[in-house]
């Protein structure tokens with residue numbers, strides 16, 4: 001085994017859980033990160049991925065080309081020694097650049113006090129870094145083009161469909177980890193067990209990806225921002241890419257998508273709502289990209305528990321898929337790894353207890369971030385334009401500047417700290433209460449004063 005495999009904790013003492021055979025289903029961002037973590041702890045890891053190896057595939061299909069990486073994801077990457085490599089090619093985004101309907105822009109910094117920022121990272125590039133890092137471990141074995149069909153948790157057995165193979169491949173493992181995304185086959189299997197709760201909600205908005213290409217090898221808009229075109233019922237966002245293009249995500253109700261049938265209707269729609277973006281995307285390219293694919297569905301999934309006995313575990317979107325409006329899906333999935341492995345490192349813990357403790361600590365936070373993502377779904381397309389939103393942002397920033405350890409605004413606590421998501425919400429509720437009381441008292445004081453003034457003047 002290579003020297004990076006541990007099976008000892010930071011103090012050099014043996015970990016409680018002896019080496020086991022772990023099957024990870026799904027080699028996306030969370031599955032490939034989980035594989036690294038298990039391998040570093042001395043376990044024998046088999047990663048089964050439905051798609052072909054993205055590092056050699058000619059065409060990689062999938063969602064959102066780039067993603068916003070924040071503190072929770074960075075911390076998880078740092079724990080496997082990859083944060084620097086990822087940040088080396090990531091593009092920092094210091095705030096939101098809002099584009100109004102007339103094409104005027106304004107900037108709302110994420111964190112004017114400490115200059116924290118989000119990073120735009122390429123999904124494929126990040127996945128490649130994680131998979132390449134796994135190649136260095138002799139105890140990680142990749143099995144691409146293996147689609148999990150069935151799993152029997154009690155027996156630890158699995159069967160996989162393979163392209164061009166009539167017979168399913170079979171395998172066994174001590175622990176089966178479902179990191180197979182929002183439509184997880186592992187979760188589906190778990191849903192057949194007693195006591196498993198599950199809910200899903202599709203939103204009425206779909207999304208479609210467009211592109212603002214580079215011009216003369218330069219960005220066409222300032223690169224260090226997450227660009228937003230909020231338009232009440234719908235919105236568009238754009239994140240910068242390494243090749244100086246922007247990936248644009250147009251998000252609107254399906255009925256609005258359906259209402260745009262012809263090239264002319266599309267151009268008229270963009271001339272009306274996205275006047276400044278149209279020349280940047282280019283009319284020809286807009287028509288090509290818009291009509292080449294169908295808008296994708298977005299959904300939020302909650303379930304409980306995240307484990308089955310000492311046999312199976314869910315991580316990432318398999319456990320908690322969310323709408324993408326807080327930019328936390330991947331970050332939360334990566335944080336699952338940080339939390340699970342810090343539990344696994346506790347002295348004298350058993351696997352059964354570690355899995356149980358993971359569910360106990362993580363479920364309420366996973367549900368909280370699903371709820372927050374739904375909330376931001378409204379905030380990004382509507383509230384960001386409102387005067388009240390800007391006032392609150394100003395107030396939060398000012399209080400954060402003077403009381404940084406007491407007054408952490410909601411967005412900052414979610415994106416730039418590891419505060420449990422449920423605590424971020426509780427914190428915000430506490431802040432709302434304080435502000436209500438302060439404003440109530442100020443109003444009362446002002447009314448009393450003016451009443452006294454009128455009374456004295458009329459005497």
Ligand SMILES: Cc1cc2nc3c(=O)[nH]c(=O)nc-3n(C[C@H](O)[C@H](O)[C@H](O)COP(=O)(O)OP(=O)(O)OC[C@H]3O[C@@H](n4cnc5c(N)ncnc54)[C@H](O)[C@@H]3O)c2cc1C
Nearest residue numbers: 026028029030050068148180181316317327328329330331
């Ligand atoms: C438009 C959009 C924008 C987003 N932006 C952000 C953002 O800015 N920041 C952020 O943090 N998050 C963002 N997200 C969320 C993020 O994409 C997901 O949370 C993240 O990809 C989850 O990673 P995962 O590994 O759990 O699942 P996935 O990325 O879905 O990976 C699952 C893997 O499992 C494989 N698989 C599926 N079924 C099987 C099977 N039966 N057998 C074997 N393998 C299987 C799949 O092929 C896939 O490789 C966004 C999502 C969308 C849709």
